[in-house]
Amino acid sequence: MTKKPSVLFVCLGNICRSPTAEAVFRHKAKQAGLDLEIDSVGTHGYHIGSPPDKRSRAAGEVRGYSFDGLKCRRLDDEDFAKFDYILAMDSSNYDNLLKLCEDQDAKQKIHYFLDFVEGDEKEVPDPYYGGKQGFELVLDLIEKASDGLLKHLQSQTRKT
Known part of the structure; x- marks a missing residue:
């Protein structure tokens, strides 16, 4: 049995951006019929065990x-x-990921999520201290990057 492809989304506290990316990408992967392992984490443990931010969930x-x-x-x-x-x-x-990763081969797995979107933007901004429009922008960026990542993964599965 081959291992299904796996994706981990990472932000600071795993409260806004990375769980939003997990929710969006799970939805889009399911719609595309892809069987993937999808998860999200924070590089810091500020909110361990808490549900995602209510503003992220609402948006x-x-x-x-x-x-x-x-x-x-x-x-x-x-x-x-x-x-x-x-x-x-x-x-x-x-x-932080590069500093925490001791395995040189595993460092090759680390990317910006927005690497999967055409354009110059590299960062999904943290909406935690902003207003509603920040959460909407995060969703817009995550949806675009999710579509790009899905295309990438679909092209990889066709090659194998």
Whole structure:
């Protein structure tokens, strides 16, 4: 049995951006008929065990995404071995991932999530201290990056 492809979304506290990416990408992968392992974490453990931020959930649920069962967790060493794609929301998290990853081969799995979108933007901004429009922008960026990541994964599965 072959291992199904796996994707890990990473932000600072696993409260806004990465669980939103997990919810959106789960939805889109299911619609595309892809069987993937999908999870999200924070590089810091500020909110371990908490559900995603209510503002993130509200914005995502309006667009049809489910956050059911999502709980904040912190990145651990096993994640570097377990996941094929480790996707950072911004440069701070990207740098943290590179520092925390001791396995040189696993460092090849670390990317910016927005690497899967055409354009110059590299970072999904943290909406935590902003207003509603920040959560909408995050969703817009995550939807675009999710579509790009799905295309990438579909092209990879055709090659194997």
